[in-house]
Each structure stands twice: as structure tokens, then as C-alpha cells.
Amino acid sequence: MVGNTLNKKLFKRMDVVLILAAAGILVTSLVIIGSATHINTPSEERYWYVQRQGIFAVMNIALAAFLMNFDYKMLAGFRKKLYIFNIIMLVAVMLVGHSALGAQRWIVIGPISLQPSEFSKLIMIVCLAGMLEERVGRLNSLRDLLPVAAYVGVPFLLVLKQPDLGTSLVFMAIFFGMIFVSGIRLKLLGGIFAAGLAAMPVLWHFLKDYQKMRIMVFMDPNVDPLGSGYHIIQSKIAIGSGMLFGKGLFHGTQSQLNFLPENHTDFIFAVVGEELGFIGVALLLLLYLVVLWRGVQIARDAADTFGRLLAVGITSMIAFHVLVNVGMTMGIMPVTGIPLPLMSYGVSSLTTNIMSIAILLNIHQRKQKLLF
């Protein structure tokens, strides 16, 4: 069967390095979530988080494996529908969303709380890749860029309105990563950054009080030692006290005694730092580097511009997440509440990231040489 041989060929084209790196992170994640949620202390619900994350990981991987049979290029055809779906989803979260900590981010469906802004990032990458495909190498003036900016602007503003500052910053990172590789004129890019820098004081006024607070706290955690400054200080203590070898799994005093807040979600990296030490931290970050590096390679070898841009968008997204999240736990980035890809507990984030890796693998499978 032709289809069969093609599938076999495709299978041979699996990016084993990427799969192993991603799997390594995922397994670490389950172990650390277990530790952060006190799996070793007897209680009725001690397996809840790990089980849930594990089940959703397996389901997502199965779905991803099935989707390997489809060519990622099909996504380009759904671009418009996906874009509209994205907008509807983000508006819906504003209308019916559940709020937590001052932000309306959740839609509750049965037992699952979904965070649409997580999915919207990946959808946006697909849409933007489709749009930029035809404009590659022709982004020379502000006029060329304007439609692209407007295209990203709508979902960006919707996310910002939730308000989810972190995710909207991810949108910007994706946008710049993709237009950079699309060959935007460097002068234009430089101009945009300069303008952005100049506009900072104006944008400051649009931030909510708690967002301003977070940025001020980032500058100086002692501004709010009882609120978000507390998170940063405790997180730094956790990581720092891990020293070279860590205190050992389940032995992190900071996380086990709940000094460390949100230690299975946004601050999971601090648990790694505390319990596995510098060695664990470095290894984990190197695993991320492998994923990112493969992402760039896959972009380079992609069969078409759409795939290339898709890979760039995904890689930019993951890189930005890693930078901001890990940076936040170590006190070099503001607290924005964006999760660590494949590590943080959370169904929406997990799904988005596994699907992202799956798309990278898909692009790799169908790289130039295979398809003549």
C-alpha cells in the first residue's frame, strides 16, 4: 500500500531527539508535581494532581500521535475559521468566564476549567503563519506591517482585556519572532522597538493596579513583601537553598511546608531548584534548550514557508514562556503568571504544549527531502 509505505517513511522521520527531550521534561513534571502536592504524605487526595496531569498527558499524546497522519499544511486551509473561533472563544471568556485573582480567564466545562488564552496562542501562531506566508520578504515598511499587526492586535487586545498581561506578552514574543524570520527590514524592527520603549510611560497608565504592583515588585521585591514580593522572596530562597545537589525529592522544606505558593503551577521551577539543586536545574534547562534548538532546526528544514513560520512561532512561544517563568522564580522577571511549558500543572497549558510539540514533529516528518 502506498499509504502504508508513506506512513513508514514518515515514522522513520520521527525527530527522536525532540521526542526524548519533551518526554524527559514531561516525566520530570509529573515527579515534581507529585512532590509539590505532597504525594508522600498520606491523604485521600494526594494522587489527584499527578493522576489528572498524567491522564491528560496520555490522552494528548494519543491524540497527537493520531494527528501525525494528517499533513500540517491542512491547517493553513482552516486559517480563517480558526481565527474566528479564537475571537469567539476569547469574547466568551469575558462574558461567562470565571475570575481568579482579579482576572477573568477561565471557562468551566464540567470538571475541567479551561483557560482559552492558552489555546489562543497556538491558534494565533497557525493563523499568523498562514498570513505571513504570502508576505515573506516583503515586510519593508510600516504599511506592509500594519495589516499583520492589526491581525494579531484583535486577539491580543482581547487577552489583554481579561486581563492576562502575561499571555498578551507571549503574543508579542510570537509576533516578533515570526516577523523577524519573515524577513522584516531590520531598520523597521529597530524603529518599532524604539517606539515601544518611548511609549512605555503611556502604557503604564493602562495597567491595572495589581499589574503595576507586580512590575514594581519586580524592580524591588521589598515594595510588597507581604503580597507578590513574598512569592519572589520565598521562591528565591527555595531555589538558592537547593545549592548544588538539592535537598532531594520530597525534601524541599520551602515547598513541603507551603512557604512556596502555587508550587505545582507557576512556581514549579522553584521546587526543581530546591529539591534537585543546580544540577537538576541545569539539566532541565538543557532539555529545554534541546527542544528549542530542534525547533529552530525544524524551521530551517521545513518543506514550505508555512511550516517554517509555524515552527518559528511555536519555538518563540516556548522560549518566551521558559524565559519569563523561570526568570520570575529567580527574581529576574516580573510575576506574570505564565506557566512553564510541559512542567506546570494545568490542562490547558499541557494540551497547548503537547500539541505544539506534535506540530513541530509533523513539520519535521514532512521536511523537504522526504517530499522530493
Next chain:
Amino acid sequence: MVEKDGYDGYNRRLRVLGMLMVLVIAVLIGRAGYLQIYEGEYYAGLADGNRIRIIPSVAPRGTFYDRNGQLLVTNRPGFTVSLLPLTSPIKDEVIARLSQLLGVSVEDIKDKIAGHSGFNPIRIKTDVTPDIVSIIEEQKELYPGVMIENTPIRDYVLKQEGAHTFGYVSEINDQELEEKKADGYKSGDIIGKFGLEKIYDKYVRGEDGGDQVEVDVSGKPVKRLGRKVPVPGADLVLTIDKDLQTAAEKAVDARLAEIHASAAAAVVMNPQTGEVLALVSRPAFDPNLFAHGISSKDWAKLNNNPFHPMDDKAISGEYPPGSTFKIVTGTAALTEGKVAPEEKIFDSGHHWIIPKGNAEGEALGWINFQEALAHSDNVYFYEMGNRLGIDLLEKYARMFGLGQRTGIDLPYEAKGLVANREYKKKNFEDGDWYLSETFDAAIGQGFNLVTPLQAAMVMGEIAADGKRYKPHLVSRIQTQNGEVIKEFQPELLSELQVPANVIRLVQEGLHDVTKFGTAASTFRGFPIDIAGKTGTAENSQGRDHGWFVAYGPYDNPNIVVAVIVEQGGFGSQSAVPIGREILEAAFHVGRYAPGAQQDAKEEGGANP
């Protein structure tokens, strides 16, 4: 390499992107190395040496001032004994020692420890005396983990006076915490539970500060890591007039004692602005009791009082309006042309369709509108009800704002009830409407219910030529330094859709009440022209409730008063004297005339 899309810069740019990725990871690894290897010992020390505690310093709540800047509610410094949570449990002997010192049972202390999570101090007893503080400070080694916090204690300087208006504060409960978590409320926070304290809590509470300290194994602070200075809450400048409030309280107390009644309420407002000048509710409570946790004995006393001291009767007590409702009935009848002002109706002591009559069977003979209102003639107003029908009565009652909250800035305001067919149908097996019920409604009995505030509003609308202003208690919210955060202007809610001459006629009728009518004896010789209306509300539970509503000066009113005395019998004997005294105080006449002020105070004091 030239691609199909004609752009040849991919490889270069992707290489830059790749370098960026390496850079990101390198920076993060570098930072981790710095924290974990270079600074690792320091952080390990923090983590081991029993880490970090937060010692909050509670922000003082904003001060309440009266309209003339007189102090109403403030804070005084207080000491709180707390335990700092440690990783190792606090020894039983320490708890026992503390229990003895503070007079708090060992079980209570253990409950507090068990019920506490997080790392804020566990408050064991607030507002302890200085000698307890010095014992703990001097014998520190006997009290490891025990600390003294400086906590401002709410001080209601007028004690019971204005208690229902000012409200009280106490520790946030689980339900409130759940609701308000997003607004930054934490467990252990003191919040406003009642009155203005509750409504304006977010302005008044300020922002707690505190120190983040490093403590040693015994819980002793060794180093301060961070500090946040508490921001005091905003001050409220009320519309309340402290002197008038005090006078009203005394007038009510004196009368209640005299006639052996227990419950009453009074409202004093400016009808031209909606500013509330005084609010009284009896029986009252001392809000200071709540400031440091009310004892169960005091709480039981409040709870078991059959007259519900914790209810603000001025705004949440619902009473039949009695004859004060004739203002509404009269306005309706004149406006709808159901009666001409001069038309005389014969009062033979009871109505000719249904034999309902005046209290004590009085018969006034042929009387016109003004006379009927002045003498509060039931037969005349039964006939008005007969001519109007219940639907028009309902319409006008609602036009006056009855049956709905006035929107005053106090919690738990009641709506009252306007008698209407729908209500009967919904709530009674026999849902048909009968003429006798219309009769009852026309003189303010039957289903009609109003709050004292609503009664004052109705009178105020007549005083202000039909304008209904939203009642409010706060004129200004300002910072400690006097910067205005929010200012409240008079807010016109609605206007009576009634001809000016009708309002004039009603005003004249009400004026006659204090000249020749039901309140004339009490107001004989009163130096200011007053319009008023007495009322007696039938009470199925006991003696009738007495009402009095009034405004003045008659020509240019800036004061409206409503008084109710629960089970006070006739309004003219219970509520009217209170009303008169409040009006004296408001206009600084009689016993409250400038020269006589001292006497008035003494007299009030001697008459508890």
C-alpha cells in the same frame, strides 16, 4: 539558498534566533548558578534557621467626623497578644502559662492555633492591658513564640449614640473571606460588619503593612528582610450633626423611660438635599463591645433582647404608616380630582358603607380637606380611599417612593410594602381584594408598611415641593491629609407628578396639624412654624405604635423629622414630644436656645 518564496534570508535569521535561544538558557542557568552556588549558603541559612515570618502592622481605619468636624469614630492604640507560628508546635506549658495570664482558656488557644494556616501571627487576645504587655516583655524566656502586636482599636466615642449608623467592626468570617479574597482581604482582617463601617469598608480600612522578618528557631525575629508601611484608611465626613444626634438620642431615651416603652426610631434629614442629620434606633448597642471580640455573655444579652437592639429600626424597621399615610391618600385624591378642596364630607363617627370610624368613636361633622388632614379624620380618608380605589392608591404610594429602598448608604435597608392586589393574590388563600382593605390602606393600616426613613422621605417630598432626594450620610471621603477622594452631592431621585397647588393644600393641612390639629397642644408657642402629622399604627402584637412626622420652618423647610415609638400608643403622646424636642435642637430654640444650652444638656443627662 533562494527559497521558492523568493526570500533568501531565512538561514541567517534562523541562526540569530537559535543564538537567542542559547542565550536565554545560558542566562537562566547563570542566574541559577548565582543563586544556588554563589548565594546558596545564604539562602540555605534562611531556609533552615526557621525562615521567614510576616508581622503585620494593621492600618488604622479612617476617622468619622460629623458635618462640623466633630469626632465621631476614631481609633485608640491597643496591644494584641499573638503567637508566631513555628515549625515545631508550641509547648503546652507555654500555652498554659499564657492561658492563665490572659484569662483565655487553653482550649480556646489551641482552637485558634489549629484553625490557623499561613505564617501570620495567631491573635490570641486583642486589647490587653499594659501590665500584661510588660509581663510578657519582661519574661520573654517564659513566653517563647509569644509576641505583642500594636493594633489600633476602633473607638466609638459616642458609645451607643449613632451605633446603628456608624456600625461596628470585627474579624472577617469565612464566608466574607471567600467573597472578598479577590479584593485583598485576608484571614484575621478586621472589617466593617454593619452600618457605615460596612458600606465604606474599602475606603476606611486602609492598607495593612508589615515587616517580613527572619526569625530564629525560637521564633525570635533576627533580621528584617522587608517592610511595608501601612496606609491609613480614608476619613469619612458625615452629614450627621453630632449635637443634633445627641439631642435626638436623649429625647428618645427620655420619652421611652417616661412611657415605659423600649423601642423607637427617629430620622432627621434635610429635605432639600437628602442629607441625614441624625438617625436613632432603640434599643441600641455599644459598638465598642465588638472592637475587641464581643464576649459571649454580651452577645447573648444582645441576642436575647426581644426588641432586637442590633436592628437599625430607622431604616429596616417596617411599620404600618398609620395616619401619616393620609399625606399620600390626600395628595392622590386632590390630584385625581376625586375631591375638591372645599368639598365637605360628613363624619358621623363612622363611614356609611362600612362601619369603620375614628379612634374612640369621635365624630367631627362636616369637614373639608384641610380640616380632615389637620384632625386626621378617618372617615374623610376612608371616603377618599373609596373614591380612589386601591390601584390609584398604590400608584401614588409608589410615586412617593414607598415599597422600594431609598438607597441610603447603609446596609440592610428594608423596602416596606405598598398594599396592592397582586400582593394579596400571592400571599393569601382568599386572593380577592375587598373594599374594607382599600379603606384600611387609605389610612395607612392593613398591608401598608413603611420604614421610619421612608416616612421621613414622604414628609420631605411635601416639604421640598415634590422633590425626592436620595438620603445619604456621607458628604465627603478624604485622606488623612484632607485630600478629597470622593464627594457626594444631592441626588434628585424623582419628582411628584402632582400640581403645585395640590402640594400647597397638603402643606397647609399639615401646617394646621400643629396649629389646631392633633399636635397642636404640644406645639403651642413653638417659635418656628412647623408642619406635622401624627399617626397611630395598629399593632396586632401589643399596644399601638405612635408616629410623628414633621418639617420646618414651614416657609422654607430644611429639617424633616420622623419619629416612631413602638408600642407607644397614640402618636401625639409618644412620638410628638420627641419630635418637638428634636426640632428644638435642630433650630436651637427652647431648651436648645444658645443661652439655655447648658441646661438642656444637664436636663437630658438627668433623664436617661
